[in-house]
Amino acid sequence: MSLRLIGITRRDVADSLERQAAAGAGEPFTVVEAYGLCAILAPAGARRFTLFRRRREAREAAEAACRLAHVAAIGAVLPARPGTVIDDPMQALELLTGDSAALAQALDRFGAMRQVRIGVAWDEAAMIAGLRSRPDFAGLLADSVGTIRSQAARRIRAFLGEERMRLATILAEALAAVVQDRLALPPEGEDGVADLVVLIDGDRQTALAAALAGFEARLVGGGRITCTAPAAVTSFAAVTIDRTDPARIERARRLIRVDPIESPARLRAAWRAYVQRRLPESIAETGDDLDFDGAGEAYRLLSRIAGQRRVLGHDPSLVADIRRDGAGERRSA
CATH class of the missing domain: 3.30.70 (Alpha-Beta Plaits)
Structure with missing residues (x-):
């Protein structure tokens, strides 16, 4: 059964949630812990079909806001973007393990804010x-x-x-x-x-x-x-999940002109070379006017995968982003 990611928090907050649930004073949550971080998960439930997509999204956002408010009332939490679904607790464990440093940094920066x-x-x-x-x-x-x-x-x-x-x-x-x-x-x-x-x-x-x-x-x-409050639909620091798509990774690799991903250092070198080729004087000399759109996003994707591969020892099945939706930005995590 799929699970909905509510947010990322610390162990003390997760303990309070579990005590409340055991006493019948709160909703039941599934908690997955790694590296001092806890992913708070709730059953995703069956997908209810509706012709009115906006109405369905508004309902799901309201449900997510209620759950998030319950967690935020206890302590610091890094919210997940409404609709963020993972397959099982093992994927949540992989997420926390591969992205622990960036998630902890974002939790420290945004978790106590509203x-x-x-x-x-x-x-x-x-x-x-x-x-x-x-x-x-x-x-x-x-x-x-x-x-x-x-x-x-x-x-x-x-x-x-x-x-x-x-x-x-x-x-x-x-x-x-x-x-x-x-x-x-x-x-x-x-x-x-x-x-x-x-x-x-x-x-x-x-x-x-x-x-x-x-x-x-x-x-x-x-x-x-x-x-x-909290405004869970448009979050300054909402965790969102990107599934690793081999075709997307290959497009990113070709855009930056990097060999199959080996190390963050190799990626940084390829990115510097890409930027150098994109400078006006290089374009004038070679006539190679590269498409810069999406290159930064491609580099961040490949960097996250390389970093997780180093931690996990294998290619990740998903990666986390800290996304600023309202401004059309992403803060890579």
Whole structure:
């Protein structure tokens, strides 16, 4: 039966989870330990078919957030990206063994922090009514008198778009002193002003609430601010699993022009040679304009496999990534 990876934590947190489960006060978890790290696993359950993919993903994300919140309430945890499934406990053991150093480093850096999703929306009619007292908006309305209705509507719409951007900037400034990092997501719906995922220290939640209260007071005509914590869907440091695909590895090897993977040192030498060939002066001399897209990702993939091979003594069946989804980045682990 497949298992869903909830997150990576330490032994003391896993012990608390197991005691709670034994006392009937929490969900049953499977714990796999290696090198001082514990993978928290839960039954994946049967895949329920639905025509509405977004609805299914939202439900799975909500379930993952509940499980993650339960673990985070006990201690530091490096969350897994929702939907991360492994085949069995042995694969979890291989994951912890092969990537122990990078996972421990990420847990130390992010485990005690909390991810909060902040959504801001306004009531457009109330906002327009409240803006009438502002000289710039009042002047726009006065200039629109006697113009074609569609032109006046476009002017008002453009003004509201600028106001939305201004408020999003004010929100970012209000949060700058509180949050460690933030991801800006596209606002949801026509009433959306901002949609952020912020990373805060665990003891800064009161300061975050105060910053949001100060921003809310500046929302002309009122508005809605919603907060969800932890924000498990878009994680700053979410563990995700990459299955090793021989065809993908071969493409990566050919892109960087490296012989079959032998050692991290050989890979670094091949990568330096690749970068040297990609320099403008080299291109001008040889005419070999290499495709740089994906080369960094290929190098990270091959490096992770080489590192795990050295630890495990054989090719890994999966590797871990620390992925920053909202920014389209990956932090290799």
